[in-house]
Amino acid sequence: MALGITLLVVLTSYAFYFLALHYFPEQIDEAAWAPSPPEWLWLAATTVTGLVLAVIVAINLSRRILVPLNSVADSMRRVAQGDLNVRATAGDRSLGEAAELADDFNALAGQLQRVSDDLAFWNAAIAHELRTPVTILRGRLQGLAEGVFPPDESQFRSLLTQVEGLSRLIEDLRTVSLTESGHLDLQFQDIDLSAEIKDVVALYKEALEASGQRPALDLHTGPVYCDPMRIRQALLALLENARRHAVPGTIRIQSGMEDGWYFLRVEDNGPGIPSELFSQVFTAFRRVNPAHISTQDEGSGLGLAVVAAIAHAHKGQATCRPSSDGGSCFELSWPRGKAGY
Structure with a gap:
């Protein structure tokens, strides 16, 4: 922007002095220290033009910068409120850093959403897997307590089978979770x-x-x-x-x-x-x-x-x-x- 305004001043100065010296040379006093009225007019025009150009460029540039930043900030607030489906808008990708920030946030939000979905899935699956053996154990024990089932060897073996199934399920869950967290201890x-x-x-x-x-x-x-x-x-x-x-x-x-x-x-x-x-x-x-x-x-x-x-x-x-x-x-x-x- 500074280079553009400098070029504007230099180029218009050539044009201004060419016209001024050709058509109204009496208005230009080369020995005077203060600018003449035409020179003041030229300085004012170039200043206003430079300001207008600077404002236009600044507005355009700030919009390109602020759109992804505001989108990321708004998306972060919505994620903090529990909305993991939100994604930031990268906007104009010519500004690589702002677009990369939005992309990185979207990747983070996507990972959080996957973790949340996996956690919900695991909770539901574990509850489903535990429901059947726990229901069987409860029914058998209640039947034994109320005298519906005879307390013989077959009943106790059935209960033991359900307990062993629960133990295997717990150990399997432990193995998978420790591996995913990188804490499974191996004895080589x-x-x-x-x-x-x-x-x-x-x-x-x-x-x-x-x-x-x-x-x-x-x-x-x-x-x-x-x-x-x-x-x-x-x-x-x-x-x-x-x-x-x-x-x-x-x-x-x-x-x-x-x-x-x-x-x-x-x-x-x-x-x-x-x-x-x-x-x-x-x-x-x-x-x-x-x-x-x-x-x-x-x-x-x-x-x-x-x-x-x-x-x-x-x-x-x-x-x-x-x-x-x-x-x-x-x-x-x-x-x-x-x-x-």
Whole structure:
């Protein structure tokens, strides 16, 4: 703006003195210190013109600056009042800093909204998962207290089953939440992972056979660096998932090493998962096909989320893909060696 006004004064001075000296030279006294009336007129005209230009530019510039700033300020007040759907207007993006401020605020508001939505979803899902076992426990205990049910071994075993289900749900919730917050404590050590897998399968073999499924092992022998308790927990979740949702057949459990990564795979014979749903199977409380699962055996919706959480805690990943027999192959993999842990 200063450069523009300077140019305006210089250029108009050339034009003014050319016209003045050509048409009314008697009005210009080159020896006088004070400006002549025509010169005063020229100075006033250039001053007013410069002021008008400065005001126009200032108004335009302030509007371009204040629109995103006012939008951000107003949006912040609305967010403070609980409206997480509000977004700021970036306005003219030629002023990069103001537009970036609005964009950063929108990103923050979007993240807050996602966190709020996830929190509401988790609260509702946890309440739903806890309702069934708590209702069963209350009904059974009330029946025992009123003499409706005989206090025999079967009743106590039924109560114990519900309590164990609650314990598993609480531990799964704890594992997932600790992983997301980065506070899941792992106890790494070199172990013979094949022996751990055999122990878990032996403990779970009866439950698999009751569902018409036969475990088949193909294991890598040798030391593996991991947290054995968490790997056992992940394997139990994969076996439980196969027991609940796979058709009768062979459950193949395989471990090994590929390209510097350890892996643990569990494959079933079907019915399989549509490929477009692979990205959802490891999300907590999001069941892929709940319509085909009975109410009594639908599970908590946390098992595969626990597997993914344990994989991420090992700086690895959990994946799902079709198996060679038309079923599903779930794989837990993590890097070999102690570097980075």
